[in-house]
Amino acid sequence: MPASPTDPIQRPALFLDRDGVLNEDQGYVYRWEDFRWIPGAREAVAAFNRAGWLVIVVTNQSGVGRGFYTEDAVHALHAAMAADLATAGAHIDAFYHAPQHPDAEAAAYRHPDPPLRKPNPGMILQALADWPIDREASLLIGDKPSDLEAALRAGIRGLLFEGGDLKAFLETISLP
Numbered sequence: 001m002p003a004s005p006t007d008p009i010q011r012p013a014l015f016l017d018r019d020g021v022l023n024e025d026q027g028y029v030y031r032w033e034d035f036r037w038i039p040g041a042r043e044a045v046a047a048f049n050r051a052g053w054l055v056i057v058v059t060n061q062s063g064v065g066r067g068f069y070t071e072d073a074v075h076a077l078h079a080a081m082a083a084d085l086a087t088a089g090a091h092i093d094a095f096y097h098a099p100q101h102p103d104a105e106a107a108a109y110r111h112p113d114p115p116l117r118k119p120n121p122g123m124i125l126q127a128l129a130d131w132p133i134d135r136e137a138s139l140l141i142g143d144k145p146s147d148l149e150a151a152l153r154a155g156i157r158g159l160l161f162e163g164g165d166l167k168a169f170l171e172t173i174s175l176p
């Protein structure tokens, strides 16, 4: 079962970028038909679930702001990911996405420096406010320097994932 935001005990969180960490980054993925899990991704999520970590996705989705797809499509894709993870005995506790972009067509998504958009730390800070997270024990995995900058600015240890098997990668990390 997913954790509750009102759990009294602080837990470490595994923050995961989405595209390039959980799924192959084919550029603006928004349809389940196009979604391909990174090898070992589901198994990695399951392992951290079992270890009592929160697992939280933080994903820039400027494709929304750019008008390529809607936020409903983002939510639908995340629901499909969740359903597929459930068949692997895994779950993501929360998804955060940043739809804004400086060049967004729609004013609602246009911002010169969107606070939620990595490398800004807004999504991580929001998760830290929403969930009982042990910040010092937490970890962010990203595939771009902007992911790691966001982690640094939120006071979270960040590590670069350069492809391969996500579970095998995480097994090489020394955890606190």
Ligand SMILES: [Mg+2]
Residues within 6 Å of the ligand: 017, 018, 019, 020, 021, 025, 142, 143, 144
């Ligand atoms: Mg990425």
